[in-house]
Amino acid sequence: MSLVAYVNNRFLPLESATVHIEDRGFQFADGVYEVVACIGGCFLDLDLHLDRLQRSCSAIGIALPCSGDKLEALIRETWKRNPYTDAMVYIQITRGAAPRSHLPSESMHPTLIITSRELPKPGDEKLTQGASGITLRDFRWKRCDIKSIALLASVMGKQEAHRQDADEAFWLDEDDHVLEGCSTNIFAVIDGTLVTHPLDHQVLGGITRRMLIRIARDAGIEVAERPWKLAEATLSECMLTSTTNAVLPVCHMDGSPVASGAPGPVATQLRTLMLQAMDELRQS
């Protein structure tokens, strides 16, 4: 079965789905996006993803190209027309196509693209040995709270992580606080508390981050949203979160083990609880 993409009012075979060369997404990275996971036909936290998309659009002054209900219907339809039961659905919105000029005209019609691909699952090795990371000084822009399609810094970070045989690059601020990964949020267990950087312009408000915080609190684990460093003496675990990974222990950083170098009890417990919560969602 060939793949189908939704592009500006039409469902097309992926090979022939194109946008205009003067689309501002291509010319200026002038757009935003979302990724939502669908497991067995159930979209996880679709309402939260649509809210974030709406916030990203209004932050850069693009009106959603259709109503929220229509967008939701298009997302479901795109998923249906593709062969993956467990899928990651990408929604990309740009300001639209127009002769190249930094200043956009007011009358532009946004471009809307939706695709559905197989949801990648972390392999057994990642689950038993944990993921590995490197750290890089943050050289991204100062509005990381917007889910922008301008991902060049993340591409460079991932390339560097790959070069060093690691899975993810994590950004550090000027004082060595750990912010987030190229496409993930990151948590540490410090003195028994689950700690993650607070939401501000330096991190994306991950939907999985929010879910992990809720699940941890429900399980009686204390959570603190505060700046933190890898060098903190009582740090015993690290874990990353994202739509495509759920929660995954990070056991090596910059070539050295994080604490014992093996998935810790808190990450293991939280992964089990998160997968259970996802299962319940799927059955509801």
Ligand SMILES: Cc1ncc(COP(=O)(O)O)c(C=O)c1O
């Ligand atoms: C920079 C960044 N941080 C965090 C995340 C995780 O967000 P979510 O849990 O909503 O997938 C992503 C996901 O793409 C991301 O790009």
